[in-house]
Amino acid sequence: MYRKHSKELLIYVYLSYAFVYSVGQVLANPPAETRIYLDNITRILDRLLDxxxxxxxxxxxxxxxEVKTDIFVTSFGPVSDVEMEYTMDVFFRQTWIDDRLKFEGPIExxxxxxxxxxKIWTPDTFFRNGKRSISHNMTTPNKLFRIMQNGTILYTMRLTINAECPMRLINFPMDGHTCPLKFGSYAYPMSEIVYTWKKGPLFSVEVPQESSSLLQYDLIGQTVSSERxxxxxxxxxxxxxxxxxISARHSLPKVSYATAMDWFIAVCFAFVFSALIEFAAVNYFSTLQANKEFRRTNAARAAAAASSDREVNLHPLDPGGVLKKRLNSLSQKDATERFSRPPQPDFRQQGSAVPANNMLTGTSIIDKYSRILFPLSFGAFNLVYWIVYLTKDTMESRPRPDVSR
Structure with a gap:
């Protein structure tokens, strides 16, 4: 039994060794076709660079x-209105023909x-309106290189481009802008190198605009009694x-002209300030009218009091001295209690010198007209404003991107 198991173990070890040896021989000595293929590629590269x-x-x-170019945009943004620039991450592809690199072989x-x-010639392309451009090098330079049999070269690199975008913000925030990307040869003139687009028509990237909220106010239509x-x-x-x-201007570059947002905010500010002036006018005229009513009431009361005193003086004397007898009939004790009692304080509510008046608690004629005039005028302004800017072509026109120098 022991000999049988030993024999099986020896056979298993022998087969394993034979398998490992065979694999090693295959890897160490590739087939003849593979060796010929590798030798041909090496010979082709050596001959190309010779x-x-x-x-x-x-x-x-x-x-x-002729350098044919195309761009694959992987990410776009942010777009800075203050700095008038934009950033995008792209794969920048360039294709040209170099007859010196033509070859024949088993591979195309x-x-x-x-x-x-x-080791070969490449275009000295630079971005004419670029501010900062980064070529990605992690973990190795992100570049792709291909050579076709007819000498066509494909050269692709990954770039992050920060380029300037001049903007005219007269229609902000309902404006549209075309941000160009200008590139060309740094050393060669157009008589030696020209850049063309490899693919069809260009595609545009639309960046959504930030929505702005409008303030609401309600100063007209409140009762005049709520002055504070x-x-x-x-x-x-x-x-x-x-x-x-002020905050809106800080989020924009400093320009010498008024934008559409500036006009809207200015008109809104004018309406708010006009409502405040309207309140002051209503309060002034209402107080003035109340003072007139107060003086008229006091004059009427004084006239009524004078008329009453005149009637008392003209009244005949009490016949028989009945009043005198009544006064003399008061006891000394009652008189002492009556005249020695301290006067009761008269508590009165302190307030404005002007008494309550219906003019102050009601609605003045100025408020009545303002309730109609302010909404109508503001609605008319919005109607004209939005019709003008929504029907206006606010897209800034620019020539086609310049890809040559």
Missing amino acids: GYDNRIRPGFGGPVT ILRLNNLMVS LKSNTGITTVLTMTTLS
């Missing part, structure tokens, strides 16, 4: 070198890494509109 001068452009002294496309890029509430509301609204205007 006598190649990467300091000279393709077709030097002859036809213009040579797929190479970025080490080959430094109404004045506080008016002053607070005026300060809020001022703060809104």
Whole structure:
């Protein structure tokens, strides 16, 4: 039994060793076809670079070198209105033909890494309106390089581009802008290198605009008796509109002209301030009318009191001295209690010198007209404002992107 198990174990070890040895031999000695293929690729690359001068452009002294370009945008934004710039992450592709790199072999496309890029001629492309551009190098330079049999070169790199975008904000925030990306050759003129788009028509990227909230106010239609509430509301609204205007200007670049938002905020501020002036006028005229009514009432009371005194003086004397007898009949004790009693304090409610009047608790004629005039005028302004800006072509027109120098 023991010998049987030992024999099986030896057979298993022998088979395992034979399998590992066979795999090692295959890996160490690839098939002849594979060796020939690798030798051909190496021979092709050596022959391509033999006598190649990467300091000279393709077709030097002859036809213009055409560089076909296209861009694949992976992310767009942010767009800064203050700095008038935008940022995007792209794959920038360039294709050109270099007759010096034509080859024949078992493969149609040579797929190479970025080490080959430094050994051949590449366009000296730069972004004319770029501020800051970053070429990604993690973990290795993000570049793709291909060579076709007919000498066509495909060179792709990943870039993050920060470019300027001049804006005319006269229709802000209902305006539209076309942000260009201008690039070309830094050293070669157009007589030697031209850039063309490889694919069809360009695609536009639309960035949504931030919505702005409008302030609401209600100063007209309150009763005139709430002077403190109404004045506080008016002053607070005026300060809020001022703060809104200042903060809106801080979120925009400094320009020498008024934007559409500036006009809207200015008109809203004018309406709020007019409502505050309307309240002051109503309060002034109401107080003035109340003072007149107060003086008229006092004059009537004084006239009535004078007329009553005149009637008492003209009344005949009490016959028989009945009044005198009644006064003498008062006892000394009653007189002492009556005249020695301290006077009772007369508590009266303190308030405005002007008594309560219906003019102050009602609605004045100015308020009646303002309730109609203010909403109608503000509605008319909004109607004209939005019709003008919604029907107006606010997209800033620009020429087609410049891809050459």
